[in-house]
Amino acid sequence: MNAAERSARSTGSFPSSETDRLEIRNQLERILAHPQFRNSKRYPALLKHVVERTLEGRADSLKERTIGIEVFGRKPDYDTNLDHAVRTSAGEVRKRLAQYYVESDREGEIRIELPAGSYVPQFRRLPQRENNWALHIAQEPADGSLETPEAVGAIPPKRRLWRIGILPLAVVTVIVAAIAWTRANWSPQSGFEQFWAPVSASANPITLCIGPAVPEDARQTLADSTAPPTVLGIHNRDRVAFFDAVTLSRLTALLAEKGKRFRTLYSPQISLADLRQGPVILIGAFDNDWTLRLTGPLRYRFQQDLVSDILSIRDEQNPNRNDWKVDGRLPYLELTEDYSIVSRVSDPTTGETVIVVAGITKYGTLSAGEFLTGSRLDEVARYAPPDWRRKNVQVVLGTKVVRGSPGPPRILATYFW
Structure with missing residues (x-):
């Protein structure tokens, strides 16, 4: 009995035999042949390495540095603080594994998971659905008892007629149950579900990033001051916009309802490494530097004319378009239209x-938050190509504003790639 088998049997865990390990290796090959993995070199190599080491009883060797050396060819003294290849690849493997099990019917397969914060995979069997459950329901008596079959020719005429009469009812019951099961399992996902699919599939916590309400120049002035910061100064500096906070509360309520773990970070205090630990939701545009940085290369992005104070959404494929804009010098109550981006x-x-x-x-931020967490998100599917849940998406929204009160969001443009 090898080390892996002794360990598994002592804990009663899966796998506990050579047959179990063979099943896991077969499952690994199925996963590696899937498009989520077969088109990459790095992620299959990492997944295969950690699975094999675990099945060999060498899970204690699965450390970041060791994986970097054995899988990615790093030097023994490489700096893991500067080189995040292992962490980044592990995060992507977790995401792709989750998507593999979500996207198709995987009942009866072995589930391979890579828990967050660990490089040691876990294995478990997915339950096998009973395919002919409707037939069983139709045939079993209501009280759960079983009838002993009578000899042929011994059935009284009245009882034979009763059985002949109930047969069509049993057939109808089976058909109705089968139709209900088919609708429940084959109905297409809503636009809402398809948009959120990558987040739903992630095993990692979601990071929500919200920015400060105080302008950057005012914050910089406070930071550059030679006087020590005061309690009131820090309090004023670290405020967030009320409508951003409302949007944040809508998103956290949605994530909590779906059972997703999440954390909220303040944009001036986070690094790129913080945003590499799972899906990210960026709230706000000009008050969130990360929004401006990460949307800069996209087709639809925010821009500001510092001379005229015109704030706008730019279409990189149609740069002459300039109707999605707001005059920053306009009197507050005269604003009648705002625009937003959901990506x-x-x-x-x-x-x-x-x-x-x-x-x-x-x-616009408030309207976009309403759109992203409500039934209007289903409307995106009308403009979307097939299989868009795996594509990148941008939606430009417009909202009417009446004396400081925004109306419902409406779709102005969409882009999928």
Whole structure:
């Protein structure tokens, strides 16, 4: 009995035999042949390495530095604080594993998981659904008892007629149950579910990023002051916009309802490494530097003319378009229209799914938050190509504003790639 088998049997865990390990290796090959993995070199190598080491009873060797050396060819003295190849790849493997099990019917398969914060995979069997459950329901007596079959020819005529009469009812019951099961299991996902699919599939906590209400120049003045910071000064500096906070509360309520773990971070105090630990939701535009940085390369992005104080959404494929804009010098109550962007992008900088919910002004952000957490998100599916849940998405929204009160969001443009 090898080390892996002794360990498994002592804990009663799975796998506990060579047959179990063979099943896991077969499952690994199925996963590696899936498009989530077969088109990459780095992620299959990492997953196969950690699975094999665990099955060999060498899980204690699965440390970041060791994996970097054995899988990615790093030197023994490489700096793991500067080189995040292992952490980044592990995060992507977790995401792709989750998507593999979500996207298709995987009942009866073995589930391979890589828990957050660990490089040691876990294995468990997915339950096998009873395929002919409707037939069993139709055939079993209501009281759960079993009838002993009578000899052929011994059935009284009245009882034979009763059985002949109930047969069509049993057939109808089976058909109705089968139709109900088919509808429940094959109905297409709503636009809402498809948009949120990458976040739902992630095993890592979601990071919500919100920015300060105080302008950057005012914050910099406070930071550059030679006088020690005061309690009131720090209090005023670290305020957030009320409508951003409302949007944050809507998103956290949605994530909590779906059972997702999340954390909220303050944009001036976080680093790129913080945004590489799972899906990210960026709230606000001009008050959130991370929104401006990560949406800069996209088709629809925010821009500001510092001379005229015109704030706008720029279309990089149609740069002459200039109707999605707000005059920053306009009297507050005269604003009649605001614009916002909702994006879902697999970001190359962070290696994670990044969702943006941001308006030119606070009204646009509030409207975008309403759109992203409500039934109007289903409307995106009308403009979307097939299989868009795996694509990047940008939606430009408009909202009417009447004396400081925003109206419902409406879709102005969409882009999928």
